[in-house]
Amino acid sequence: MKKGYLLAPLLIIAFGFAKLPLEQRHSDSMIDRGLRQPVDMGLGEELGQGALIAVLGGYRSILASLLYVESQVFFERREWAKVETTFRLVTSLQPQFERYWELGGWHLAYNAASSYRFDESRRLAVRETLFHEWLDRGIAMLEDGLRHLPDSWRLHADLAEIYRSRKEDPRLAAHHFRMALANGARPLYERMLAYELVLLGDRESWQEAYDILMDHYRQGHRMPSAIRDLKILEERLDIPLEQRIPEEAPPPLEPEPGADATSGRPQPGPAAATAPVPA
Amino acid sequence: MPTVSPSSPKPGDIDTTPAVRVDRLTRVFRTPMRRQKLIAVRELSLEVKPGEIYGLIGPNGSGKSTTMKCLLGLVRPSAGSCSIFGRDSRSTASRREVGFLPENPYFYKHLSGRETIRFYGRLCGLRGRALEERADELLEFVGLSDAADRRLGGYSKGMLQRIGLAQALVHHPRLLVLDEPTAGVDPRGSRVIRDLVLGFKERGITVMLCSHLLEQVQEVCDRVGIIYEGRMVREGRTEDLIAVENQTEIVLENADTALLEELRRLVTRHAADRPGAASGAAPRWLRDGRPRTTLERLFLEATGDSSRAGAPAADAHAGAAPSEQAGPPADSPPNEPTHE
Amino acid sequence: MSDSDSSRPTDPGSPPLQNSGLGGALWRVWVLACSTLTQLVRMKVFVFLILATLVLAAMAFAVVTFSPEEELKLIRDVALGSMHLFASLLAIAATAILLPRDVEDRTLYTILSKPVPRYEYLIGKWLGVVLLIGICLLFMDLFYSAILWWRQESLIQAQLAAFEAAGQLDAGLAEEVRTAIASQGLTWGFHSGAFGILLQGAVLTSAVLLLSTIATSTLFTILAGVAVLLIGHGQELARRYFLEGQVSTTMERLIATPVAIVFPDFSLFQSAADAASVGTGLPLGDLLRLTTIAVLYILVYKIAASLIFAEREL
Numbered sequence: 001m002k003k004g005y006l007l008a009p010l011l012i013i014a015f016g017f018a019k020l021p022l023e024q025r026h027s028d029s030m031i032d033r034g035l036r037q038p039v040d041m042g043l044g045e046e047l048g049q050g051a052l053i054a055v056l057g058g059y060r061s062i063l064a065s066l067l068y069v070e071s072q073v074f075f076e077r078r079e080w081a082k083v084e085t086t087f088r089l090v091t092s093l094q095p096q097f098e099r100y101w102e103l104g105g106w107h108l109a110y111n112a113a114s115s116y117r118f119d120e121s122r123r124l125a126v127r128e129t130l131f132h133e134w135l136d137r138g139i140a141m142l143e144d145g146l147r148h149l150p151d152s153w154r155l156h157a158d159l160a161e162i163y164r165s166r167k168e169d170p171r172l173a174a175h176h177f178r179m180a181l182a183n184g185a186r187p188l189y190e191r192m193l194a195y196e197l198v199l200l201g202d203r204e205s206w207q208e209a210y211d212i213l214m215d216h217y218r219q220g221h222r223m224p225s226a227i228r229d230l231k232i233l234e235e236r237l238d239i240p241l242e243q244r245i246p247e248e249a250p251p252p253l254e255p256e257p258g259a260d261a262t263s264g265r266p267q268p269g270p271a272a273a274t275a276p277v278p279a
Numbered sequence: 280m281p282t283v284s285p286s287s288p289k290p291g292d293i294d295t296t297p298a299v300r301v302d303r304l305t306r307v308f309r310t311p312m313r314r315q316k317l318i319a320v321r322e323l324s325l326e327v328k329p330g331e332i333y334g335l336i337g338p339n340g341s342g343k344s345t346t347m348k349c350l351l352g353l354v355r356p357s358a359g360s361c362s363i364f365g366r367d368s369r370s371t372a373s374r375r376e377v378g379f380l381p382e383n384p385y386f387y388k389h390l391s392g393r394e395t396i397r398f399y400g401r402l403c404g405l406r407g408r409a410l411e412e413r414a415d416e417l418l419e420f421v422g423l424s425d426a427a428d429r430r431l432g433g434y435s436k437g438m439l440q441r442i443g444l445a446q447a448l449v450h451h452p453r454l455l456v457l458d459e460p461t462a463g464v465d466p467r468g469s470r471v472i473r474d475l476v477l478g479f480k481e482r483g484i485t486v487m488l489c490s491h492l493l494e495q496v497q498e499v500c501d502r503v504g505i506i507y508e509g510r511m512v513r514e515g516r517t518e519d520l521i522a523v524e525n526q527t528e529i530v531l532e533n534a535d536t537a538l539l540e541e542l543r544r545l546v547t548r549h550a551a552d553r554p555g556a557a558s559g560a561a562p563r564w565l566r567d568g569r570p571r572t573t574l575e576r577l578f579l580e581a582t583g584d585s586s587r588a589g590a591p592a593a594d595a596h597a598g599a600a601p602s603e604q605a606g607p608p609a610d611s612p613p614n615e616p617t618h619e
Numbered sequence: 620m621s622d623s624d625s626s627r628p629t630d631p632g633s634p635p636l637q638n639s640g641l642g643g644a645l646w647r648v649w650v651l652a653c654s655t656l657t658q659l660v661r662m663k664v665f666v667f668l669i670l671a672t673l674v675l676a677a678m679a680f681a682v683v684t685f686s687p688e689e690e691l692k693l694i695r696d697v698a699l700g701s702m703h704l705f706a707s708l709l710a711i712a713a714t715a716i717l718l719p720r721d722v723e724d725r726t727l728y729t730i731l732s733k734p735v736p737r738y739e740y741l742i743g744k745w746l747g748v749v750l751l752i753g754i755c756l757l758f759m760d761l762f763y764s765a766i767l768w769w770r771q772e773s774l775i776q777a778q779l780a781a782f783e784a785a786g787q788l789d790a791g792l793a794e795e796v797r798t799a800i801a802s803q804g805l806t807w808g809f810h811s812g813a814f815g816i817l818l819q820g821a822v823l824t825s826a827v828l829l830l831s832t833i834a835t836s837t838l839f840t841i842l843a844g845v846a847v848l849l850i851g852h853g854q855e856l857a858r859r860y861f862l863e864g865q866v867s868t869t870m871e872r873l874i875a876t877p878v879a880i881v882f883p884d885f886s887l888f889q890s891a892a893d894a895a896s897v898g899t900g901l902p903l904g905d906l907l908r909l910t911t912i913a914v915l916y917i918l919v920y921k922i923a924a925s926l927i928f929a930e931r932e933l
Contacts, residue, residue, distance in 0.1 A: 385726055
């Protein structure tokens with residue numbers, strides 16, 4: 001046996017053991033800082049082969065992009081099961097891109113759910129069942145997204161919006177608005193939180209809502225809904241008359257530009273898109 | 280005096296270190312499954328003195344190439360050793376003093392002749408103007424100046440062989456190792472290479488060459504070793520090895536029949552006068568007739584190299600004056616007319 | 620044919636060769652690298668690169684997208700995907716061809732019969748391929764950067780014009796639009812992604828070179844190189860099984876252990892490109908750590924290749 005042929009594998013094996021902790025530490029450090037996705041052992045089930053995701057290596061992102069484009073075709077054809085499958089695949093391929101979770105959740109909870117709700121070929125009871133079923137699928141998609149991206153204020157805001165407008169569950173809506181705010185959402189969401197707190201039955205929530213809305217009022221954000229809720233809260237909280245806002249509220253000091261704008265998708269869309277377009 | 284290099288002896292010293300020393304070299308190859316052993320070279324020893332032209336001849340598979348590869352450090356000896364000017368062949372430093380032309384060399388086809396020489400020159404540490412000058416010099420030396428900027432892909436075999444010689448020379452080596460330097464080259468190109476080899480000797484470069492073109496080896500080599508089945512079977516000075524000791528050859532020009540008759544009578548009379556005639560030691564007329572020309576000579580005549588072809592064939596065999604043989608002839612064209 | 624004394628090629632006045640020490644070694648490696656680069660360039664690699672880049676870029680525009688963010692992401696993905704494709708292709712194919720070809724053509728004899736140690740030859744070949752990958756990636760980075768910049772600016776202008784037409788535009792909104800689109804356009808993260816791909820290419824090249832010192836055919840080297848690339852992307856899975864003790868059967872251990880130990884974790888380098896794809900990028904500190912890991916791999920593979928190649932019969 002030649003010496004080199006023996007030494008070379010020994011060197012590689014010795015280095016192999018030495019480098020493992022180095023790789024692991026660096027990988028973990030990047031995962032901790034959200035720069036890298038943890039390996040999902042169940043990843044790729046939708047593809048039928050667990051290892052395929054890994055095999056795709058450097059082409060996962062482009063494949064995700066192209067599959068996403070394909071999902072739009074299914075969306076236009078209203079093939080909701082295919083839309084869901086494609087988005088599950090897309091988000092498996094590139095879970096760190098929050099937009100895919102957002103769009104997936106939005107397709108399921110809004111487009112698919114509404115499509116079934118207004119599908120007059122079915123009986124009303126079936127329509128309502130399907131509506132809620134697809135709503136829950138959208139929520140599940142966004143919650144999966146939050147497992148990968150726990151710091152995403154946008155995913156929290158999207159969930160909050162679904163609980164607010166579709167599920168009409170102010171408690172969960174308030175929770176997610178609060179989480180969105182904790183992760184850097186814009187002040188608009190603080191008012192959204194306040195509107196949900198107003199709907200809750202306890203005085204503590206009302207007080208918190210009043211404080212938020214008054215704070216915004218003083219800063220000049222005097223939207224009709226804010227003034228309406230302030231009036232309600234002044235009554236509920238027995239605010240002294242001299243501290244109440246005037247009956248005829250002055251017009252807003254400054255408008256909120258593009259606050260509710262979305263990125264050119266059918267309404268309603270995921271909250272606060274990156275690139276706002278004119279409504 | 281050869282190239283100045285860190286290992287070269289100081290001027291005035293007599294360098295007695297052999298240019299090549301192969302000492303009881305054995306090389307065993309094993310088949311991939313390790314079932315069989317193939318002994319390519321066994322206990323081979325040889326020495327080449329500085330300034331010599333040494334020919335290693337033998338049939339295919341006799342171990343010539345393996346010996347050369349061991350000498351150049353391309354293959355490790357199983358036993359024994361090789362050295363070049365005293366340096367063990369396994370060390371990279373031993374290759375500072377040797378230039379090698381492998382059999383049928385293929386260089387990078389994407390490079391031109393000049394780029395090829397530059398590449399090998401750079402590998403040997405040459406750069407800048409020294410490199411450019413060296414490249415021009417060598418291209419001219421091997422007669423490829425006109426084809427210098429053509430890619431090697433378009434070179435003929437003879438041209439490749441000559442560019443191979445140029446790269447082997449680029450770093451001023453004191454020893455040249457040539458493996459079948461004229462294999463596959465036409466007689467004209469082959470003659471040019473032969474002349475180049477004779478020119479190296481004149482310049483003090485030691486040459487070790489492998490060939491199975493025995494006539495050519497006989498023409499240029501001072502000493503010859505015959506290798507068979509990995510062993511050295513004969514070795515010695517070429518003249519000594521090939522001379523038929525008790526015969527003499529006379530070649531006459533314009534001799535008529537009468538003169539020949541007279542000479543024959545003279546020999547017969549002389550033999551009869553000698554006391555030891557009965558024991559067979561007396562002179563004897565063996566044969567006469569017209570000396571034959573060679574196919575090489577006919578080829579050269581027919582293809583127009585009259586200056587060479589006109590020389591009597593016997594002259595070439597006798598190893599004509601080195602001054603005439605130094606390098607390819609002045610009138611030899613830089614490019615060969617025959618392409619593959 | 621000159622025969623005068625002054626032009627004799629081996630006259631005693633020849634300059635001594637500056638060929639020893641580290642300087643000499645680096646010089647020879649550089650010469651071999653440049654020769655390798657020239658060889659590959661003259662194999663028309665760049666023509667193929669330019670054509671393929673143009674076709675791929677055209678494909679990125681042919682796909683219908685629905686928002687500026689999606690369009691910019693698609694361009695980034697096509698860019699990073701084609702960079703990865705080219706880097707891997709060159710690292711595997713070019714490296715697998717070079718060494719066997721030199722052996723078969725006996726060019727290696729003429730190189731190694733010069734005072735060139737075998738490890739310098741290997742490093743030179745590696746450097747040549749890595750230089751080529753670097754040049755290709757630089758070209759693609761510049762090309763796609765220009766496209767990203769152009770699309771980013773035209774999308775910003777289009778959005779601003781639309782807001783203006785709707786009478787909603789003010790300084791704050793303009794800034795918001797600009798920031799939102801620019802964050803998905805040309806950023807530092809994009810270049811850090813290209814750098815991650817370069818690191819991956821350099822490690823892969825050294826692995827394939829190591830393979831070609833033991834392989835007897837180019838085809839085997841190419842197939843083994845592809846396997847290294849694919850398995851390397853799944854190495855993290857095996858490593859976590861191995862380190863975190865999640866393997867249950869002997870069979871799983873038999874598979875996970877060698878994969879974790881022998882193969883490099885290419886997904887680690889890929890994280891730079893993945894971050895670039897979603898519009899962020901790796902911080903400098905992480906890139907430096909990745910570079911360190913890549914250098915370690917390259918060194919070990921180089922030493923192993925040299926150990927084997929030093930004893931290879933030519």
